[in-house]
Amino acid sequence: AQKITQTQPGMFVQEKEAVTLDCTYDTSDQSYGLFWYKQPSSGEMIFLIYQGSYDEQNATEGRYSLNFQKARKSANLVISASQLGDSAMYFCAMREMGNTDKLIFGTGTRLQVFP
């Protein structure tokens, strides 16, 4: 069964520093997609970045990059030059390209950025 594991319940980082949020996944499928979402205290889920299992390059979106290591089944989110507004919950999710469009979510990591 597919599973997403986020082992860091909370992380602290100083403003302007980079931070890595860990995500490992388990699937027997060859085709899948990995997503990261940000959830500020207001509650809405904001899509950050996507990586397909066949993508050869690591995905990047502005200050966000996804460190995809397929053999290790990891998909870590790297935030460069952290800002105070990055303080939020971050969720990793996976979709298998099978018969369903469902996402499986991890338990999340709470990131706090301090001045």
Added chain:
Amino acid sequence: DVKVTQSSRYLVKRTGEKVFLECVQDMDHENMFWYRQDPGLGLRLIYFSYDVKMKEKGDIPEGYSVSREKKERFSLILESASTNQTSMYLCASSHYRDYTDTQYFGPGTRLTVL
């Protein structure tokens, strides 16, 4: 601009009441989803629908039902609310079989059952 709206941001109900949570999307998406979010558990799928009048159980359907009479609207129903259904409820939508696209989320409804 894509939009998913939910009928209430905050809702307080009493045990035993019938509760309706409404979700509307304006993106012509085929798929719609209802999740509940609890601290330390992440998002768990309650029900989803890939077409009008179609529904499938997610991971935690017990105590819930859904209705999808129109493509843009997906309702979550708590037939008899209980205190253990106090939670944050998130609705989402996406295109059918567009695997690279994200799910788009509503702002969430924080439900308290007293």
